[in-house]
Amino acid sequence: MLGFIYHNDFLRHNTGEKHPEHPSRLKSVYNHLLESDLVKTDRVNAVKAEFNYDISRIARIHSPGYIENFKKESNTGNSYFQNKENVIDSTSFATAVKSCFSGLYASDLLLNGDFKQLFVASRPPGHHADYSRAYGFCFFNNVAITAKYLLDSKVFQKIMIIDIDVHHGNGTQNIFYDSKNVFYYSIHEHPTFLFPGTGRFFDTGKNSGKGFTLNSPMKPESGDDDYFKELLNKLYPAVCEFKPEIILVSAGYDGHKDDIMGDISLSTNGFRRIFYALKYLAAEYCEDRIMIFLEGGYEPEVLASCVLNTLDVMTDGYDINIFDALATADMFGLF
Numbered sequence: 001m002l003g004f005i006y007h008n009d010f011l012r013h014n015t016g017e018k019h020p021e022h023p024s025r026l027k028s029v030y031n032h033l034l035e036s037d038l039v040k041t042d043r044v045n046a047v048k049a050e051f052n053y054d055i056s057r058i059a060r061i062h063s064p065g066y067i068e069n070f071k072k073e074s075n076t077g078n079s080y081f082q083n084k085e086n087v088i089d090s091t092s093f094a095t096a097v098k099s100c101f102s103g104l105y106a107s108d109l110l111l112n113g114d115f116k117q118l119f120v121a122s123r124p125p126g127h128h129a130d131y132s133r134a135y136g137f138c139f140f141n142n143v144a145i146t147a148k149y150l151l152d153s154k155v156f157q158k159i160m161i162i163d164i165d166v167h168h169g170n171g172t173q174n175i176f177y178d179s180k181n182v183f184y185y186s187i188h189e190h191p192t193f194l195f196p197g198t199g200r201f202f203d204t205g206k207n208s209g210k211g212f213t214l215n216s217p218m219k220p221e222s223g224d225d226d227y228f229k230e231l232l233n234k235l236y237p238a239v240c241e242f243k244p245e246i247i248l249v250s251a252g253y254d255g256h257k258d259d260i261m262g263d264i265s266l267s268t269n270g271f272r273r274i275f276y277a278l279k280y281l282a283a284e285y286c287e288d289r290i291m292i293f294l295e296g297g298y299e300p301e302v303l304a305s306c307v308l309n310t311l312d313v314m315t316d317g318y319d320i321n322i323f324d325a326l327a328t329a330d331m332f333g334l335f
């Protein structure tokens with residue numbers, strides 16, 4: 001059974017209907033999930049997030065001055081923080097805190113043995129947020145704060161973050177650039193003028209983190225087969241060598257061909273393939289431990305469909321090494 005972490009407070013932080021990262025994204029996911037058989041048949045257990053954590057957990061990744069500034073700007077009613085794209089209201093700070101605390105709550109459920117697979121359906125997203133910088137609708141780096149929490153638990157020493165959002169997770173890469181305990185892999189659109197413009201193939205980490213960052217820049221119009229071949233040739237060997245103890249996924253669905261962002265042409269089925277691959281890697285190396293974090297995805301209906309397909313793949317009981325299957329046979333039509 002997969003734990004699906006949700007909370008209606010994530011529908012606050014009202015950026016306005018014209019802003020791509022607006023609450024109706026998540027509302028659509030929640031509504032579709034409740035109507036689905038995934039919950040009714042107990043394949044997915046919807047768990048309301050709890051937030052009993054200390055702000056010092058966020059300060060493991062972000063500077064105290066940055067946290068204070070964001071709180072002040074939000075509480076005083078400013079309309080944006082640092083950049084105009086980062087629209088805020090009076091609820092934004094509290095919502096961003098809860099969004100990253102939900103990753104800590106998911107971690108505790110995993111550490112307590114309640115679930116091995118978790119999907120954290122929160123907003124605002126996080127993978128662009130850096131040490132002291134909000135960026136690309138992200139304020140606190142949810143996946144990075146969670147990775148640090150898991151390292152602090154001393155249970156895990158090797159964590160793999162796999163970022164499939166159409167945009168490069170510049171914040172996550174920077175935060176762990178000199179770490180050998182957190183391997184960051186990203187597959188994203190590049191080169192174009194697509195935000196944020198980072199994530200080149202020659203960015204591989206520094207100091208003791210050298211070799212623990214890997215990027216797969218993908219040309220515009222890349223589709224399902226292009227993505228799968230890249231995962232086969234780059235991600236698969238990297239995971240085999242690193243042997244992570246847990247996989248965290250920055251799951252952006254804005255590489256979908258029907259999404260308003262980016263120029264990547266993944267289909268819903270292409271996302272299914274990707275998640276079969278991630279599920280296989282988690283089974284092979286991590287005793288099934290995987291935590292999936294919602295990042296981008298800006299067409300509410302498309303997003304909901306992709307998330308439900310993700311949950312379906314993760315819980316369908318179908319167990320296959322999709323890398324071998326697709327590499328050795330002409331099976332591309334089957335998945």
Ligand SMILES: [Zn+2]
Binds near residue numbers: 165166252254296
């Ligand atoms: Zn994105």
